[in-house]
Structures are given as structure tokens and as C-alpha cells.
Amino acid sequence: MKKFALPLLVAGILLTSCDPEKKPEIVNLEVVVQPVFGAGNAPVSYNDASYAMGTDTVKFTRNDFVLSEFALLDEQGARVDIRNEYAYLSLPNRNSFTLPTTIAAGQYAGFAFAIGLDSTTNHGDPSIWGGSHPLNPAVNNLHWGWTGGYIFAAMEGYYQKDGAQTPWLYHIALLENRMEVVVETPLDLTDFKTLTLQLDLEKFFKAVHALSPNEDGDFSHSTFDNGLAHKLSENLSQSFQFASLENQTP
Amino acid sequence: MTNTRWLVFGLLTLLVVSCGDNWGKKPHVTTPYVLQVPAGFPQPALPADNPLTxxxxxxxxxxxxxxxxxxxxxxxxxxxxxxxxxxxxxxxxxxxxxxxxxxxxxxxxxxxxxxxxxxxxxxxxxxxxxxxxxxxxxxxxxxxxxxxxxxxxxxxxxxxxxxxxxxxxxxxxxxxxxxxxxxxxxxxxxGGDSKFDRFIAGTESLTTEEALGLQLFNGESNPNSPTPGADCFHCHGGALFTNHKFMNNGLDSVLTDLGLGGVTGLTTDDGKFKVPSLRNIAYTAPYMHDGRFQTLEQVIEFYNSGVEPNSPNLDPSMIGFIQTHSGSTRGLNLTLTQRQAVVAFLNTFTDTRVETDTLYQNPFK
Missing domain, CATH: 1.10.760.10 (Cytochrome c-like domain)
Incomplete structure (x- = not known):
């Protein structure tokens, strides 16, 4: 009997490790952001397509973001923070990021993140970040250089003004305009999943405040703008919505 | 396993290893080169498949x-x-x-x-x-x-x-x-040894004119702002003085060179060219993709009065040049003193290392 002990042990370990039903104890989470427009969630076509926005017709050319302070909401609604992670999105091409395999597998009630950075990180030395890090200014082109700090959201495009295509540009920055985004939805994260969120760009102009490039101003660098950037930041924080949660494809 | 079997196994292993392609060849040894990133620069993403030697x-x-x-x-x-x-x-x-x-x-x-x-x-x-x-x-x-x-x-x-x-x-x-x-x-x-870099490092001061130029360079052009700005930093910001993007800065109302659009085939890219770094700009005249401006003064004059607001695909970042502190729709409308100050500041980016570093010199001379 003794001579069978070792082979049996090995076979047992092999069988256990090959159990297709075994779920991981920790998982990562891929997050994809899809830009859409309006109630029909029509995919946004950048640069060329025009979208009716009240009395305006707008095009989108740039939606770049610095994201931080990711968290899942547990079933009691408490935050489960995913610390020291940052992401840079430049829609539509760079539209995803993956949070590391440190998330306790389980059921959650939502996903949260900040658009922008805390004051310390925002005003820290940008040269410390590695060559491909989301906060490296050469990667994101969102750092304001010697004046310090990052643009949290760079939203740009064109609109029709007096029959002519005219630029609009909103660069949302400064701590008072940092945005908290919370998407409440049941999330089964018992395995490695891809969470797809939609960014409804119509809501960017009207989720909280109905704003128009023609009537409310077509540019802001977050200062001397009569509070426009702050209103836009409140809109933007309410512009994300759940789309899907699927198993990651190998 | 007996000792003899171990010996045979060992010899076979040695034979297999010694039959590799590199048998008898000297290993190829190179000398790693560490790029000295200037202070304040972001870290570069060097190509992993081509390490510097x-x-x-x-x-x-x-x-x-x-x-x-x-x-x-x-x-x-x-x-x-x-x-x-x-x-x-x-x-x-x-x-x-x-x-x-x-x-x-x-x-x-x-x-x-x-x-x-x-x-x-x-x-x-x-x-x-x-x-x-x-x-x-x-x-x-x-x-x-x-x-x-x-x-x-x-x-x-x-x-x-x-x-x-x-x-x-x-x-x-x-x-x-x-x-x-x-x-x-x-x-x-x-970078690292220009007057501007020494100013950032605290080892040299800017003149009054250069300091005004710095203020204008980093100042926003905004009708609502109490002070004028030259709005340079949006496209030429950061330690590298470029955002590495492709933009149309409003040189022409009718495009004769499609730039990026000629590569992508997208009309929405027509008229876009790479935003150049302003480092060493005093060395690199003439300016723009077609070298149309011979001097920095001419460049600043273009941004001051010559921007074409109806240029196709005018970059949204140029909005400060068509909605300005002065009300002009063709440029910043800065005073002569202000324009000269911006040029003086641009001249602080000169780093003579490009002329003196022996690594950059022609080895055939």
C-alpha cells in the first residue's frame, strides 16, 4: 500500500488543480469605456459625425481622462478601495484598462472611480512615473507643465456657429472640479471579468446642467469661465452607465 | 538508479548541451548605455526590443x-x-x-x-x-x-x-x-543645460523680459481673463515643450499640404502636422512644416495676427487665438513688448550641448 501513496498523492493534486469548476480567490477586472450619444446609446463617431444637442450641432474630437481612486461597492454599499491604481483613457482608441489581480472574488453592488487626482498626486513631480505609466506626461499629454497639475478631462470638438464650424474646448482641472463617478449595478466578480461602461456624451451637456457651447461658452480651461468647468464636471460625473459584464476572453 | 546509469545520463545531457549552435563561439558582449534623462523630463518608453548599447x-x-x-x-x-x-x-x-x-x-x-x-x-x-x-x-x-x-x-x-x-x-x-x-x-x-533649465533648477535668473515671456507663454488667452496670455503652453507645454500631437494651427484657409490627412486618408486629418518641440528653437530656423517663417519674430506675429479662423480642422486648442483677450479673431493681438518678451523666453531654451557633445559629432571628420 505504501508504494501507491506517492502516485496517489500526485494524482490527487493534479486532479484538484485541473478542476474546471474551481473559482479563483482573487481576480482582476478589465474596464472598457464605450462613448455613446443619447437615449439610444448610439456609438459616437469621432471627428466627422454631428450630433444634435438642443439648438446646437456638435462634433467630438477628443475625450481624454485621467482616472484614479477605483473602488468596488460591497453589497452593503461600502467602498472596497483598489489603491494606487491610475488609468489614462483617450477615446475611442485607448478605451480600456485592467485593474490588478488583487480584487477579492465575490459579489459587488457597484463600481466607483474618480476623474482626476488627489491634490498630492496632482501636484507631485510628474517625472517620477515610468515610461508607459498613465500619469507620465509623455503618455497622456494632460499635464499642465510648469504651472503644475493635470487636466482631469479634456473634452474637445466643433459646433456650428453662424453657419461655420467652430471649435469648442473644455479642459476640466483643479481639485474643486475632481469628479466622483459611481455606477451602481450588481457585479458578479467571482471570475475574471470585463466591465463595459458607457459614457453618454449627450449627458455631458445636460445630465445636471443644460449647457450649450453657443449660449454658455465654447471654451474653458477651468479658470475665468463663470463656473462653466464646474458645471461640466457635475455633468460628466453623471454621464457613465453600466453596459455589460462578461467573462474575459483568453 | 545505479551509479553507472547516472553517469550515462550525465554524459548524454552534456552531449545534448554541447551540440547547441553556440558551441565554440564567444558570447556576444555589448556595453549597456544608460540614457541620461534631463532633470524634469518625463521617463521615456524606450523600445524594449532594441536596448541601447x-x-x-x-x-x-x-x-x-x-x-x-x-x-x-x-x-x-x-x-x-x-x-x-x-x-x-x-x-x-x-x-x-x-x-x-x-x-x-x-x-x-x-x-x-x-x-x-x-x-x-x-x-x-x-x-x-x-x-x-x-x-x-x-x-x-x-x-x-x-x-x-x-x-x-x-x-x-x-x-x-x-x-x-x-x-x-x-x-x-x-x-x-x-x-x-x-x-x-x-x-x-x-535639455538640462539651457538657461531655462538652469532657471528651473534655481541656479540662474531670467531677465525681466524673459520672465514676462514666461508669464505670457504659460498664460491663457481668454477674453474673461484680466491679463493677456500667449497661450503657447497648451501645445508646447511640459519639459519637452510639445504635446506630440498632430494639429492644424491655422496657417492656411486653403490647404496645399494635407499633412497627416495625406497619410490616413481622412479629411478630418487634413492640415494637421506634428507639433514640434520648442527645445533649441533658436537653432532650428526656419519654422513650420514648410519653413515659411524665417525668424521667431515672424512666428509670433503669425500667432498674433495671422491665424486663419476658418482653416479646415483648426484645432480646438487654437480657440484662444480666435477668441482673445483683445477681441481679435485672427490672433493674440499682443503688444510689441509682449511679443519681444515671448521671443526672449523662447531663446532661453537653447542648449549648446548639441554642438559640443562629441557623441553627436560626425565621426568621419
Missing amino acids: VEGILLGRQLFFDPILSLDSSQSCGSCHNAAFGFTDHGLTYSLGVDGSVGDRNSMPLHNLAWHQTFFWDGRAPSLREQSLEPISNPIEMKEDVLHVVEKLQRQPRYQDAFTAAFGDEEVTPERMGLAMEQFMLTILS
């Missing part, structure tokens, strides 16, 4: 300055990218090819390329290694067949030695040529 850089420099790359051995890369002119072409608007053909764009300055992801004014090369080979076969530049260059290099003992030192054997391939020239060009830096 002294041997690779020296081979790349040799290729860069060798006219053997051209059809009649009259031109090297360095002919149109001269270190004494910030690696541009001697103040020429357009460079001349080997047969006298006139180029169609201004020679771009070569520095801080380690932070770039696309190359040429229109972004048609996705890597430096590809960029470096393109002028060889370009019919208005070196007009040579890259494979013929390979043949010529293979016949030269000094290149047999240099390729062996860099890559382990003397085989010359276009890919290896590109990798070596990429390594050399990645080492060309501008």
Missing part, C-alpha cells in the same frame, strides 16, 4: 553620418540634419536631394526622440527604425535602394567590425541598420 549607438552614428547611404555617396542623414543647426538643414527652407531635387517640407529637428511615438511632420513612420530608412529610398532625398546600401556596407571592413560589435556577427540587414540608427538618434537630447 555603446556598440549599437556608435554603429548608428557611423551610418547616420556616412554618405554611402545615398545613391552617389554625396549625402548622409547628417547632411540635412546638422548638429550645429539643432540637427536641421543649415537654415534652408527645403533640403535638396542628391540630384538637386527640392524637398517639400522643412527638415525636422532631431532631439528628444525617445519621447516620440510617430515620426515625420505627417506621422507616416511609427518607429525611429522605420523613419531612419525612409530617406534612403526617398526619390527626392538619397534616392538609393536600401538593399544596394546593404551590399555596399558589407564590402567595408569597418562595417563588418561595427556590425559584429553591435549585433554579434557581420551580417548587414536593413533591419539592423534601422535598429542602430534608432539607437543613435535616441541618444540625441536637448
